[in-house]
Amino acid sequence: MDIPFEPIVAGYKLNIHLLLEYLAFFIGYRYYVYLKRNSNDVITTSNRLYIILGAAIGALLGSRIVGVLEHPLALSNQPLLYLLNSKTIMGGLFGxxxxVELAKKIIGEKHSSGDLFTLPIIVGIFIGRIGCFLMGTNEFTYGKETVFFMGMDLGDGILRHPIALYELLFLILLFFALKAFSKRNTENGAVFKYFMLAYFGFRFLMEFLKPNQFFILGLSTIQILCITCWLYYYKFIFKAMKHAR
Incomplete structure (x- = not known):
């Protein structure tokens, strides 16, 4: 199989990444519905709907804003097209x-709501990253040139770090680790917070392997977002460190 993988069906070239993105949303949501049906959710159905709406709006805006900021210099060339096509899962997660936090303030919901979404989010990201991997250098999820044994030709004839493949392996480990943790953890909201800290920490490190071109103080836009996420959860981090001691 060649990468980028662009299958032709009935004379039409399929965008495998787009198809897997739709599949990721569908399977992720169905998995969420399954988990909710088999859990003792303390949040009412109506409040859950408001929370999901808040998450969707925030994710849409965050994904686009951070996507543009990741390569702001590209705005000078076809700015409208770039605005429409720029998106990143990192901005989507933080947005x-x-x-969600804004929606909860509006409706007066006090309970943590993220745990039930955590595993479905991981499953959705995993499916989406398969699409990123299959798109090769057509998606900015490839790495720098390397002589590392896992280096792959992703479509441009150069052996590169397969960043998307590294992430797939990481997500498998993270899924089972958090699934096991959720069975013995009693603190509401902790599973989602550990997911955010772990995933954003992983992505911070992976950015050093990507051929980024825009930096602020030597860090990429995604790395600055990762630091922002960790600062957002600073109280939880200190609490976890104190508990560990």
Whole structure:
């Protein structure tokens, strides 16, 4: 199989990444419905709907804003097209987080709501990243040139770090680790917070392997967002460190 993988069906070239994105949303949501049906959710159905709406709006805005900021210099070339096509899961996750918190303030919901979404989010990201991997250098999820044994030709004839493949392996480990943790953890909201800290920490490190071109103080836009996420959860981090001691 060649990468980028662009299958032709009935004379039409399929965008495998777009198809897997739709599949990720569908399977992720169905998995969420399954988990909710088999859980003792303390949040009412109506409040859950408002929370999901807040998450969706926040994720949409966050994904687009951070996507543009990741390569702001590209705005000078076809700015409208770039605005429409720029998106990143990192901005979507953090924007969704802010959207949820705002929605909860509006409706007066006090309970943590993220745990039930955590595993479905991981499953959705995993499916989406398969699409990123299959798109090769057509998606900015490839790494720098490397002589590392896992280096792959992702479509441009150069051996590169397969960043998307690294992430797939990480997500498998994270899924089972958090699933096991959720069975013995009693603190509401902790599973989602550990997911955010772990995933954003992983992505911070992976950015050093990507051929980024825009930096602020030597860090990419995604790395600055990762630091922002960790600062957002600073109280939880200190609490977890104190508990560990």
């Amino acid at each position: 969704g987080l802010l959207g």
